[in-house]
Amino acid sequence: MSQRPAPEAPARLTRWEQRTELPLFAASLLFLAGYAFRVLAPHDAQPWHDLSLILVWSTWLMFLADYAVRLRLSGLGARFVGVRWLDTLVLVLPLLRPLRMVKVYSAVQQRHDRPRLTLYARVMSYASLSAVLLGFSASLAVYRLEREAPGASIRTFGDAVWWACATLSTVGYGDAAPVTFWGRTVAAGLMACGLALLGAVTGSFSSWLIQVFTREDEKRPPERG
Missing domain, CATH: 1.10.287.70 (Helix Hairpins)
Structure with a gap:
């Protein structure tokens, strides 16, 4: 009995991006909220400062894990860093994640037959x-x-x-x-x-x-x- 061939890396990468773009956008809002609290809240606002730090690092680890999966599914190896430079940039500087709004929009459109x-x-x-x-x-x-x-x-x-x-x-x-x-x-x-x-x-x-x-x-x- 023959096995079905594995899907190509770009196709798997596209499916992964469509499934994760919206959850990652929500995570980016949580990251921004945690960062905003650490910047704006008084220094003696404990334990909220520690909780916001945990939130910031937890969401960044999600971005890191997503980047690793994209790197593996792309099949590009080290070239992924340069080819997908926007992904690399927003991993290093998570406050720039709003630049990915176009991809978020594309993910939304995949779930609707006709644009609203x-x-x-x-x-x-x-x-x-x-x-x-x-x-x-x-x-x-x-x-x-x-x-x-x-x-x-x-x-x-x-x-x-x-x-x-x-x-x-x-x-x-x-x-x-x-x-x-x-x-x-x-x-x-x-x-x-x-x-x-x-x-x-x-x-x-x-x-x-x-x-x-x-x-x-x-x-x-x-x-x-």
């Missing part, structure tokens, strides 16, 4: 959600790095949120700016992400308007000569 939103609405909604999560993550990181730095202008979490909003919107008032090396590194990354997300939203909105105007022109009766 138009293409333009989907791009705008997921880019907006990614911007909110990235802005919140960057606010936490910069506040933690800057609040005790000499000469810092970001002393409160409110200052950090204001800075993140100005950076993501590409306004950049300059009244609040990081002064440390790592704070500026976070700022540079947020600037790049802000430009990409803003371009996705504005481009989709412009395309949607053009599509609406085109349909209106097609419905308009032809003018009589």
